[in-house]
Amino acid sequence: MLGEGLLKGLAETARNFAGSFVSKERLTTVQYPEQRIAPIEATRDFPFLVYDGDDWQAGMRCVACQICEKECPPKCIYIVKSTDKKPDYVGKPQFYPARFDIDISVCMSCQICVEVCPFEAIKMDTEFELSTTDRFGGLLFDREQLAKSNEYYHRIHPTEAEAVDAVLAGAKAKAEAKTTTAAIASAVRGAEIPAHPAGDGD
Amino acid sequence: MTLGAFIQEKNKPEGWNRPPAMKPDGDGELLEVAMGPHHPSTHGVFRMDVSLDGERVIRLKPVFGYLHRNHEKLAEGMSYLGSMPFTDRLDYICSLTNNWAYALAVEELTGQAVPERAEYLRVILGELTRIVNHASSIGFLIQEMGASGTPLMYAFKARENVLDLFEALTGARMMCNYMRFGGCRVDASPAWLEDTRKVVAGLPQFVDEFERLLTGNEILMARCQGIGILKPELAVNAGVTGPMLRASGVNYDIRKVDGYGIYNRFPFRVPLGEHWDVYDRFMIRLLEIRESIKILEQALKEIPTGTVMDSKAKIRGFRPKPGEAYGRIEAPKGELGFYLISDGGPNPYRYRVRPPSLINLTILEDMSLGQNVADVVLIFGSVDIVLGEVDR
Amino acid sequence: MMTVEGIKMMIDAALPGSGVEIVPNPSPSGQHSLRLDPRHAVAVAKFLRDDEELALDFLSNATGVDWPDKEVTEKVKVTRPVTKTLEGVEQTTEEIVEETRKRVEPGCLEAVYHLYSVAKKHGPVVIRMKTVNRTDQVELPSLTSIWRSAEFQEREIFDLFGIVFKGHPDLRRLLMWDGFKDHPMRRDYIDPDDFEYEPTAHDEVLARAAAHRAAVANQEGGSAGK
Numbered sequence A: 001m002l003g004e005g006l007l008k009g010l011a012e013t014a015r016n017f018a019g020s021f022v023s024k025e026r027l028t029t030v031q032y033p034e035q036r037i038a039p040i041e042a043t044r045d046f047p048f049l050v051y052d053g054d055d056w057q058a059g060m061r062c063v064a065c066q067i068c069e070k071e072c073p074p075k076c077i078y079i080v081k082s083t084d085k086k087p088d089y090v091g092k093p094q095f096y097p098a099r100f101d102i103d104i105s106v107c108m109s110c111q112i113c114v115e116v117c118p119f120e121a122i123k124m125d126t127e128f129e130l131s132t133t134d135r136f137g138g139l140l141f142d143r144e145q146l147a148k149s150n151e152y153y154h155r156i157h158p159t160e161a162e163a164v165d166a167v168l169a170g171a172k173a174k175a176e177a178k179t180t181t182a183a184i185a186s187a188v189r190g191a192e193i194p195a196h197p198a199g200d201g202d
Numbered sequence B: 001m002t003l004g005a006f007i008q009e010k011n012k013p014e015g016w017n018r019p020p021a022m023k024p025d026g027d028g029e030l031l032e033v034a035m036g037p038h039h040p041s042t043h044g045v046f047r048m049d050v051s052l053d054g055e056r057v058i059r060l061k062p063v064f065g066y067l068h069r070n071h072e073k074l075a076e077g078m079s080y081l082g083s084m085p086f087t088d089r090l091d092y093i094c095s096l097t098n099n100w101a102y103a104l105a106v107e108e109l110t111g112q113a114v115p116e117r118a119e120y121l122r123v124i125l126g127e128l129t130r131i132v133n134h135a136s137s138i139g140f141l142i143q144e145m146g147a148s149g150t151p152l153m154y155a156f157k158a159r160e161n162v163l164d165l166f167e168a169l170t171g172a173r174m175m176c177n178y179m180r181f182g183g184c185r186v187d188a189s190p191a192w193l194e195d196t197r198k199v200v201a202g203l204p205q206f207v208d209e210f211e212r213l214l215t216g217n218e219i220l221m222a223r224c225q226g227i228g229i230l231k232p233e234l235a236v237n238a239g240v241t242g243p244m245l246r247a248s249g250v251n252y253d254i255r256k257v258d259g260y261g262i263y264n265r266f267p268f269r270v271p272l273g274e275h276w277d278v279y280d281r282f283m284i285r286l287l288e289i290r291e292s293i294k295i296l297e298q299a300l301k302e303i304p305t306g307t308v309m310d311s312k313a314k315i316r317g318f319r320p321k322p323g324e325a326y327g328r329i330e331a332p333k334g335e336l337g338f339y340l341i342s343d344g345g346p347n348p349y350r351y352r353v354r355p356p357s358l359i360n361l362t363i364l365e366d367m368s369l370g371q372n373v374a375d376v377v378l379i380f381g382s383v384d385i386v387l388g389e390v391d392r
Numbered sequence C: 001m002m003t004v005e006g007i008k009m010m011i012d013a014a015l016p017g018s019g020v021e022i023v024p025n026p027s028p029s030g031q032h033s034l035r036l037d038p039r040h041a042v043a044v045a046k047f048l049r050d051d052e053e054l055a056l057d058f059l060s061n062a063t064g065v066d067w068p069d070k071e072v073t074e075k076v077k078v079t080r081p082v083t084k085t086l087e088g089v090e091q092t093t094e095e096i097v098e099e100t101r102k103r104v105e106p107g108c109l110e111a112v113y114h115l116y117s118v119a120k121k122h123g124p125v126v127i128r129m130k131t132v133n134r135t136d137q138v139e140l141p142s143l144t145s146i147w148r149s150a151e152f153q154e155r156e157i158f159d160l161f162g163i164v165f166k167g168h169p170d171l172r173r174l175l176m177w178d179g180f181k182d183h184p185m186r187r188d189y190i191d192p193d194d195f196e197y198e199p200t201a202h203d204e205v206l207a208r209a210a211a212h213r214a215a216v217a218n219q220e221g222g223s224a225g226k
Helices: A004-022 A067-071 A112-116 A150-156 A158-189 B003-010 B071-076 B081-088 B095-110 B116-147 B150-170 B190-214 B218-224 B232-237 B243-247 B278-302 B356-368 B373-383 B387-391 C004-014 C041-050 C150-160 C204-225
Strands: A047-051 A077-081 A097-103 A122-124 A147-149 B031-035 B047-053 B056-063 B323-331 B334-342 B350-354 C021-023 C033-035 C058-067 C070-086 C089-105 C108-117 C122-130 C139-141 C164-166
Touching: A004 B190, A004 B218, A047 A150, A067 A077, A067 A112, A112 A122, A112 B081, A147 A150, A150 A158, B031 B373, B047 B373, B056 B356, B056 B373, B071 B081, B071 B350, B081 B095, B095 B116, B095 B323, B095 B334, B116 B150, B116 B190, B116 B218, B116 B278, B116 B373, B150 B190, B190 B278, B218 B278, B218 B373, B232 B243, B232 B356, B243 B278, B243 B334, B278 B373, B334 B356, B334 C058, B334 C108, B350 C058, B356 B373, B356 B387, B356 C150, C004 C021, C004 C033, C004 C041, C041 C122, C041 C139, C058 C122, C058 C150, C108 C150, C150 C164
Parallel strands: A047 A147, C033 C122, C139 C164
Antiparallel strands: A047 A122, A077 A097, B031 B047, B047 B056, B323 B334, B334 B350, C021 C033, C058 C108, C070 C089, C108 C122
C-alpha cells in the first residue's frame, strides 16, 4: 500500500525513541561537561616536555637537538639552544633548551615530533580544554608550561610510559656497563693500583 | 524538442565540446542564482552559478577554490614524511585512505615492500573508513532532502564506534596520520583487534536498521528516482570514478583492477547500477557497505602476526632516487591518485593529488540541465564531494 | 598490456611522422612515458582512445610540471689564437684550448597525462607535452575534445602554471579568483606579503614578517602624518 515504506521508517524511529528510555546503548548523548566519557589511552592532543624527578629544569630530558623543530610540518616549535651544558640521566653533559616554544594554535597534533625525538623527551598530552581569551600569547606555550613530570606521563599513557621507561633504563644500563668495562680495562692496563676498584657500584 | 530528447542529445558520446545551452521557452528572463558558498547543502564552501528559467536549470557553472590551501606547493617545501599529516586533511572524512594512497605512491617510487600484517591492517582500516564514509554520505544526502538529520545521526552513531577504534590505534579520531612508507606507524594490540571484531559484529544490524529506515520510503523514491541520469560512456570519458561510475553500470573498481595491497585475497562483489540515477548511487553505497563488512570479517580472521614496519625503513633523511611514480587507490569517493616526481632530494620535486571529487564534478552541469533546482541539490549530494579534496 | 616501445610502434605505424619519443623513468615503478609533439598531439590522442587494442578511454590525471631555466657550466674545446713566445720570437698560432662556459638552458612547462583503459582494464600510459619556453610561448593543444575529464584539470594547469590550452572550451582560472595575476605553482613564485601575527615564525619567515610590519607602519605613519 502507499505509505508502507514511510510507516516502516517511522516504526524504526519509534523503536529508537522508546528504546532510549530502557536501553543504555540507544541513549547515545553524553551531557558534556557535566558528564564525561573516559578518555582513550592512546589519544593525542598537544605535545609536552617530560622531566624526570621533581625539578623540571634539572630533570628535563630535552637536549635541544632541534630535530623536532626541523621535522615539524607546520613549524610551530621554536628552540634556542643553551650555551652551557648540564648532565643528563646517563651523566653525560648535554645542552638544554634555553627557550622551547610551541604555538598550539599552529600545532596540528600530527605527533611527528614525538616520532623523531631520539631522547624520548617530547610526548603527547591529552589536555584539550585549553581555551583562553588571549588569542596570541595565551596559546604560545613556553618551556615551563610545557614541562610535565614523568609521573604525569605514567598517569595519562600508562602502557606507553612503561615502554619508554624500559627503553631508557636499558640505555642507561648499557652506558653504565660501557663505563664499567672501560674503567676495568684501564685499571688492568695501568701500573698503579687504583684507590677504589671500578667494579664497585655507587 | 522535448526535455527528455534534449538530455539524450546532450549525453551523446560524440562532440565533447560544450553544446549551446538549452534555449528557454516562454519570454521569461533567466534568473541567476548563486547557490553557495554559504549553503548548508553544498558539503563545504562551494558555489554553483545557476541560470534558471522558472525552476528549470539552463546553465550551471561550479565555482570552487574557497578552500584552496596550495597543498601541492607546501609539499614541495617539506619532506616526504612531513606531507603525510597534510594528506589527512585532503578528504578530511576519510583520512586513512588518503594516507594509504600517499604511502602507496611513495612505495611505487622506491619499490619498498610492506609487511603482511601491515597490509592486513591497511585493509581493515581502509574498509572501516569506507563504511564510515558511505554511511555519512547517505546521511547527508537524506538530510538535503529535508529529513533534518535523523538518518545522519544514525550513521554518526555507528561512526562514533569506528572513530573510537581509530583513536585507540592511531591516537586521533579524524586526522590519523597512521600509514608510513613501508608499513604502519604502530602495531595493533590483540585487545584492539577484539574491539574491532565487536564493532564489526554490530555493523550488519546497523545497516539493516538503516535500510529499514530508508529503502522503500516513498518520498525518497519519488525524489531520487529518474533524476541526474549519467550515461556510462559519458561517465568514463569524463573521468568519473568510484560509486558514481559503478552506479552508471561500469564495472571498474580499482581494488579489483589494480589489485593493490592484498585485495586479491578477498572475494567481494562489485554492485552496479542499472538506471544510472541518484537512487542508484544511494543504493550502491548501501550495498558497498555490506561488501566491506564481508571483507572486514575475513581480514580480522586472517590477520597474521609480525611487524608492521620494516625496521630498516627511514623516518628521517628519506631521499628516494630520482624518478616518478603514479599510485592510486579506490578511495571511498573515487580514484585517489598521487603523482610524485623526485629529484633525489629530501623534498619531492612535484607532488600532485588527483582529486576524485573535483573530477567527478566535471559532469555536474550535464547531469543537472533541465532538472529542477531542488533536484540539483540532490544530484550534487549524490556526487559525494568533500571540499578539502576539490580545492586541496 | 603493451610496453611503451610497443605503443610507440603502433602510433608510428598508424600516424607516421607524429614525433613520439620515449622518456625513460629511472624509478622502480617502471612507468615510462611518451613525449608527444604538440602539433600532432590531438591526432595521437584520438588514436590512443579509439584504437581497439589500446582503448585508452579514461584520462585519469592531467597535471603540469615546471622546469625552470637551468644554468649549465660546461667545458668546451674551442680553437683560439694563442700568443706564445718561442726562442725569443712571438708567434700567434691557432690552438685547441679548453674553456669553461656558462649558458642558460631555457626551461619549459610540461603537461603530463595518465591514461587508463576501462574497457580493457589496463594502464597506465603516460603521455607528456612540453611548451617551448616559460615566458611567451606557453601554448599546448587541449585534449578536452578527446577526453572530457581534462576540462577541469587543464583549467587548473592554466591557473597554477600558466600553460594556455588551445581549443579548450572554457579556459579560465579554477582555484584562484578571476583577477589573480601570477601562477602560484611555478618554482619562482613569491608569496605576497600579508602577514598576520605569527609568534613562532622563525628564520626567514620572521625576517620577512618584521620587514612587512615595518613597511606597513611606515606607510601608515606617512599618511597619518600628512
